[in-house]
Amino acid sequence: GAVVSQHPSWVICKSGTSVKIECRSLDFQATTMFWYRQFPKQSLMLMATSNEGSKATYEQGVEKDKFLINHASLTLSTLTVTSAHPEDSSFYICSASPMGSELNNEQFFGPGTRLTVL
Amino acid sequence: GQNIDQPTEMTATEGAIVQINCTYQTSGFNGLFWYQQHAGEAPTFLSYNVLDGLEEKGRFSSFLSRSKGYSYLLLKELQMKDSASYLCASMDSNYQLIWGAGTKLIIKP
Numbered sequence: 001g002a003v004v005s006q007h008p009s010w011v012i013c014k015s016g017t018s019v020k021i022e023c024r025s026l027d028f029q030a031t032t033m034f035w036y037r038q039f040p041k042q043s044l045m046l047m048a049t050s051n052e053g054s055k056a057t058y059e060q061g062v063e064k065d066k067f068l069i070n071h072a073s074l075t076l077s078t079l080t081v082t083s084a085h086p087e088d089s090s091f092y093i094c095s096a097s098p099m100g101s102e103l104n105n106e107q108f109f110g111p112g113t114r115l116t117v118l
Numbered sequence: 119g120q121n122i123d124q125p126t127e128m129t130a131t132e133g134a135i136v137q138i139n140c141t142y143q144t145s146g147f148n149g150l151f152w153y154q155q156h157a158g159e160a161p162t163f164l165s166y167n168v169l170d171g172l173e174e175k176g177r178f179s180s181f182l183s184r185s186k187g188y189s190y191l192l193l194k195e196l197q198m199k200d201s202a203s204y205l206c207a208s209m210d211s212n213y214q215l216i217w218g219a220g221t222k223l224i225i226k227p
């Protein structure tokens with residue numbers, strides 16, 4: 001149980017285009033989903049916390065107009081990288097906390113999406 | 119400020135035991151997590167400690183001392199597939215994970 005999927009697994013796009021990444025909790029409902037970015041040999045950096053039905057909370061330094069997050073349902077959150085540039089190339093990972101997981105606060109991670117902007 | 123410290127890299131021999139240490143300073147504390155991350159993949163959950171003491175789960179054990187802001191991950195009977203990065207993360211008072219940079223574990227035959 002507790003499987004999180006991401007789509008696409010990898011994407012290559014031209015500079016200036018927008019890319020949408022989907023994060024789905026397959027067998028549980030998640031009121032909260034998290035979006036992370038990880039550059040090579042660096043730790044995961046939290047970009048934003050997404051709550052179903054409300055606006056995402058962005059971390060300091062993360063442009064909300066560039067990284068659009070939509071959490072339309074209890075099983076789906078999307079991250080859209082708008083006007084992507086080569087410096088946005090990174091590994092984007094989402095995680096989800098199941099409803100009622102307060103006992104262990106566990107986050108389940110998606111497999112990640114590798115974005116390369118040419 | 120919030121800070122997680124863990125060694126950058128460790129090397130161990132197949133079949134041996136290795137202990138990866140982690141010290142943390144976070145605003146509030148709601149538990150300490152250990153994740154395994156193979157290159158190019160997302161992290162996978164290993165353990166969660168919120169009370170002091172040792173939690174054993176097969177070949178992997180995790181220890182927590184809240185008074186010392188210290189945890190370790192103990193891996194026994196090392197296998198080649200254990201070569202990976204091991205990430206320590208502390209959950210703060212806002213239930214956000216504060217991540218360490220990870221410890222790259224190299225297993226040699």
